[in-house]
Amino acid sequence: MSAPAAGPLRTVVCGAVFGGFYLQAVRAAAPRFELAGVLANGSARSRARAAEFGVPYYTAVDQLPDDIDVSCVVVRSAVAGGPGADLAGALLARRIHVLQEQPAHPGEVAECLRLARRHGVRYQLNSFYSYVEPVRRFLACARELRARRSCRYLDAACSSQVLFPLLDIIGRTLGGFGPWVFADPPPVAEVYAATGAPVPFRLLHGMVAGVPVTLSVQNQLDSVDPDNHAHLLHRVTLGTDAGTLTLADTHGPVLWTPRLHVNRDRGGALALEGPGTERLDQPTTSVIGAEPPRSFRHTFTETWPAGVDRALTELREAVLDGRHQSPYGQRALTVSQMWLDLTTRLGRPELIRATESPALWPADLTAEAAR
The missing domain is CATH 3.30.360.10 (Dihydrodipicolinate Reductase; domain 2)
Incomplete structure (x- = not known):
């Protein structure tokens, strides 16, 4: 469902680990968005995050009230061993707009786009880093170049x-x-x-x-x-x-x-x-x-939540002017197809056991030159 243009979009964040950056972004995006809850797997950590932000806590899509407009799905999808795509599909079926954190299999993206079209809502896959300020500056310069x-x-x-x-x-x-x-x-x-x-x-x-x-x-x-x-x-x-x-x-x-x-x-x-x-x-x-x-x-605390805010703003603009389908859907599908092709060519990542490296500061590198 779409909220009136003048009102906030009531938003629930699904996932409380990387979802913490989304929680910060939604809270800071008032009055355009209103944080309306956290949906997670019932862990003590996720319950604590909901309490920290002072919002209701849910463990299933069918527990959500009918006035939720937007959901941020920050849960691993099937390609990473998680239920993110199924969760996104269930939310779309509830006529709730979805912003899903990458990555996702092209089959999952295609199915979510079909569900969004069927239920008259918006599905957007968030590549995340494309929205952070330094990358946006680079992309603006690349357009001019x-x-x-x-x-x-x-x-x-x-x-x-x-x-x-x-x-x-x-x-x-x-x-x-x-x-x-x-x-x-x-x-x-x-x-x-x-x-x-x-x-x-x-x-x-x-x-x-x-x-x-x-x-x-x-x-x-x-x-x-x-x-x-x-x-x-x-x-x-x-x-x-x-x-x-x-x-x-x-x-x-x-x-x-x-x-x-x-x-x-x-x-x-x-x-x-x-x-x-x-x-x-x-x-x-x-x-x-x-x-x-x-x-x-x-x-x-600043750069990443601000990037999420830009992705949410893009979603809000599409929701409020009724553009449920757009070139963004095709781009998400293309990126997911390319990603699947490359990960198949690369094969499974080599498993390593690494140890923490002590922090090295710029002054450590310039100490000899300063003598």
């Missing part, structure tokens, strides 16, 4: 846990997906045999939207501590004849590196001075939208 120059290549890296949102970021960076194709990664058995050490990254070559793409994926997982030990989240470089635009990390900065080009004088020598050499005054690399470095604590 595409308008001025042709894309020559895209190079990206990530850990396997966040491959799904990386593919969404790539599609947004290139302005679309089709046609797309990837090849199997080359074997690393010889490298392993020569060194005896695990090879963290697997390489995939492909084509997306007519642009050559190289992906480097850390296909490793610590089954005891799966949320840690990734070497990075996302890094993306978009190359053109004019230079490269780089998202150094999911949380920034965004860098512009113009391509080195030196004209020649009449004698054929490199022209380093005088008229026509103005481009040599360009900085070798510039930070776009420079701002103070942000801590991980700031990321968890």
Whole structure:
């Protein structure tokens, strides 16, 4: 059901682990949204989160009151061994709009889109990281760069846990997906045999939207501590004849590196001075939208909830103007198909047992230079 345009959308959050970021976002989004409850599996932790936010606690969809407008499904889907897709389907059948956290199997996405159409509500798969501010800045710059120059290549890296949102970021960076194709990664058995050490990254070559793409994926997982030990989240470089635009990390900065080009004088020598050499005054690399470095604590309390707010805002706009079907559904389906293809090519992540590494601060790296 849709709420009146002037009123808040009463929202329930399903899941209280990663769902904690959604709880923060919904509470901060008042009066556009009203946090109306937590739906979880009955654990003491999830009950405590509901009490912390002062909202009702539910353990089943049929317990929800009839005035719920939106649900945030932050529960693992079947591809990750969870009931997220079934939960999303049950909520859609109750005519409740659904924002589901990635990843999801293409079959699950297609079924949820069908249910949403049948019941006249909105289903949106949230790639999450595409909505955080540094990524949004990178995507805005990529749009401007595409308008001025042709894309020559895209190079990206990530850990396997966040491959799904990386593919969404790539599609947004290139302005679309089709046609797309990837090849199997080359074997690393010889490298392993020569060194005896695990090879963290697997390489995939492909084509997306007519642009050559190289992906480097850390296909490793610590089954005891799966949320840690990734070497990075996302890094993306978009190359053109004019230079490269780089998202150094999911949380920034965004860098512009113009391509080195030196004209020649009449004698054929490199022209380093005088008229026509103005481009040599360009900085070798510039930070776009420079701002103070942000801590991980700031990321968890500000950046990530703000990203959820943007995804919710997108959902709200679609709900209130009646756009139950849109290109977002096709994009979610395409990303899920691409993700399934790549995870199949990569195979199961290599299981590792990692240990905590002590924190290393910038001052530790510059101590020797300061002496």
